Amino acid sequence: MTRAQAIAHAERHFDSGEFKDVLARRIAVPTESQNPKRAGALVEYLDREMRPAFEAMGFTCDTLTHPLARAPFLLAERIEGPDLPTVLGYGHGDVIRGLDPEWQKGLSPWQLSERDGRWYGRGIADNKGQHSINMQGLASVLQTRGRLGFNAKYLIEMGEETGSPGLRELCEAHRARLRADLLIASDGPRLRAERPTVFLGSRGSINFDLTIEARAGGHHSGNWGGLISNPGIQLAHAIASIVSSTGQIRIPEWVPAELPDAVRRALADCEVDGGSDGPAIEPDWGEPGLSPAERVFGWCSFEVLAYKTGNPETPVNAIPPRAWARCQLRFVVGPDANEFLPALRRHLDRHGFPFVTIAATREEMFQATRIDPDDPWVQWAVASVAQTSGKKPALLPNLGGSLPNDIFTDVLGLRTVWVPHSYPGCSQHAPNEHLPAAVLREGLGIMAGLYWDLGSGETPYRETAT
Template identity: 60%
Template sequence: MSRALAIDYASEHFDNGDFLALLQRSVAHPTESQEPEQLPELYRYLESFITPHLRALGFETTIHDNPVKGRGPFLIASRIEDPALPTLLSYGHGDVVRGYAAQWREGLSPWEVVVDGDRWYGRGTADNKGQHLINITALEQVIKARGGKLGFNTKLLLEMGEEDGSPGLGKFCAAHQDELAADIFIASDGPRLAAARPTLFLGSRGVFNFELTVDLREGAHHSGNWGGLLANPGIVLANAIASLVDKQGRVQVPGLKPQKLPDNVRAALVDIEVGSGPGDPEIDHQWGEPGLSASEKVFGWNTLDVLAFKTGNPQAPVHAIPGSAWALCHIRFTVDSDYRTFIDAIRTHLDAHGFDTVKVAQTRMDVMHATRLDPASPWVGWALDSLKRTTDKSPALLPNLGGSLPNDVFSEILGLPTVWIPHSYPACSQHAPNEHLLAPVVRESLQIMAGIFWDLGDEGSRLVKEAN
């Protein structure tokens, strides 16, 4: 029994094609949670694919209906070796976005894993079937290497509605806190910083959606007769937005920004380079908050973006002054901001700048909160050391993901320290046609997670005491 043996078993599982075959069976399930008619398929994924696999590893499993009627189910699996041992909670989601089969490259299908060089194509390969299957497979190899033991207890939560906004997840976890109680949360989603660099992130930025509306009159009026006499709502709204965020993307409302960038976050981001991978767009270095590095802008600060803007009839414009204008915006925010104050801050700012005709309203009440485990947590140093030991690389540490995940459910409702180890990469076409995993990243990730789970069996008890 040794750590090296567990990693060798994980490598062999990749090399002999067993993991690819497992992923192929998973991807064959069209688990599109945004399509109501696919609800039976969401259950089928858990019942006929995941449950037999986990039970063969000694897990007890239960499938639960979603507390939100008509939405995807949840599975709780547990493998308890000894109540006195540390307990790991892991997570994944078996649902995917729509397949969009007609948009995939010729020869590819969303519901079949097609290997083309180092790329494994298929819907869910990167998000999130491939990622949670890597973790389950690594657990399996550690059990094998330790002669049937892990050295810790394991709980797994799989949801089938993440791509539909995780409806019911918070309510479900609150109702099942005892069943999900653990000492550490380790899961995988999202991309690495770069394909070749193992990555840890400790939470995510939150996302707050709001709309701006200018509704001045009913209908449109001929611009030849009324131009220069009637206020144009499109122009009013454009100027209102420009008062919130300037032409270089700098947020102009103090209440929408963190007061400062914490020193420990700045220190963690010193060696983080953003936008250096193949296929990445060229960064506009003058865009965003001045005085911050590219990584600090994405992982340590707030941004305000316009997602959609409409006035008049864009599909068939006419020479008329429209009666209304509308824009959908959102704010990506860190734990250093309170999203509950955003609407009041925007309203106060608009009124102070003479935009009293611009209405502002929050558009989604189920805000994904910002979360961040303290980079000084003993769990963080331990995980970084484990990754470096396995790969002989310097892993990237992101205080939080630039995007959003339902991590607040685990960090706030369940009260767990959260460590995420992603197994995809930025150009994986997640959510788009031609989604794929990179084979070298899959192999390395299997090794990484075998190392992590071996080390948790060796050091988990010590870490629980240190963290508490």
């Protein structure tokens, strides 16, 4: 039995329609973790889909819980020998809200549909499609070799879309049981649809609210206009002091002192492209002097996610008493995350906005992570992906988005290698979430090859074991 046969097995699983059937069944489970009414669906996904699939591969499964978590976790383990490398896999079965009425005619978030070479359905990109690819990669190696050749552990959570509550504490409580040599997982997009990608961490993320409470109620704009302050105008000016009209952050504590040379080298041949349906990159937006790849993978970005003052649905001739904005900072390794909100407070006070209230939201803050691109495991993974795909993979120091990767690096002490099976134009978190069929099929082959190589004995396991 050979590596090529394992890859061919994974590709046949796709070509036969079997993979589509499995994925359709999983997408049909409405695992909206932001919707309290879907709590049963979160449990159903683990019990009806994940547990039987892992047990069919000879894994033992255990449902884990934690008081801080809103849903259970599934830990699957297949231990083949004490002297073999151990890999931890990770995925999440929960999805963002379906937004059913907003999908294109003929499409539904809970029904896998194919149109123009794309597969549509909520979770196909984030994250049901991605962990399903990885699970089938494991199955293809087992079917071909009869064993994995390494020890495998896999953790599936059902709360990632609500900030992974309880995940950190669960990993701390089960640190010994989750011990491994590295994490191999899949989430987020490739750099471009046609280019396989490996990333080594993620930008951090913190959400916070800015609020102005000027007075108890609204007042007629004709009688009081020019006499009393307008919170909507004041908050707009406060935000304008934080970021320029072209998106450049104006708080020094929020950005790195410089772009590290190692990051600049890694991103030198990386071209960001959202595909035909993705938005056009605006060359003058963000930090000046950086390439698009450097701006999204090497720098920090500030966003206003929502803004409200008055009554947007039915405006009236009244000066609103209140203004509110939900804001977000995505950040890379370097700045001190503990200083973000104190630095903002000092900044707003200096610029004449002491009346703006700052409040962190309930979402957990993800820390920024990035492992060494020259790590032997990284180079091994990149070589494996290149061999299978026949393409030079993009190597990103970190994902532009945020993941709970710091839990795996800081709590479990793992090297983290992410191999995404999505692309930037996938409409993740939006209506019409989809993936190109070609990306799904190529991902199956890549993961079968990667897992085959992990069990071949030719890995950095001996030189990196501690």
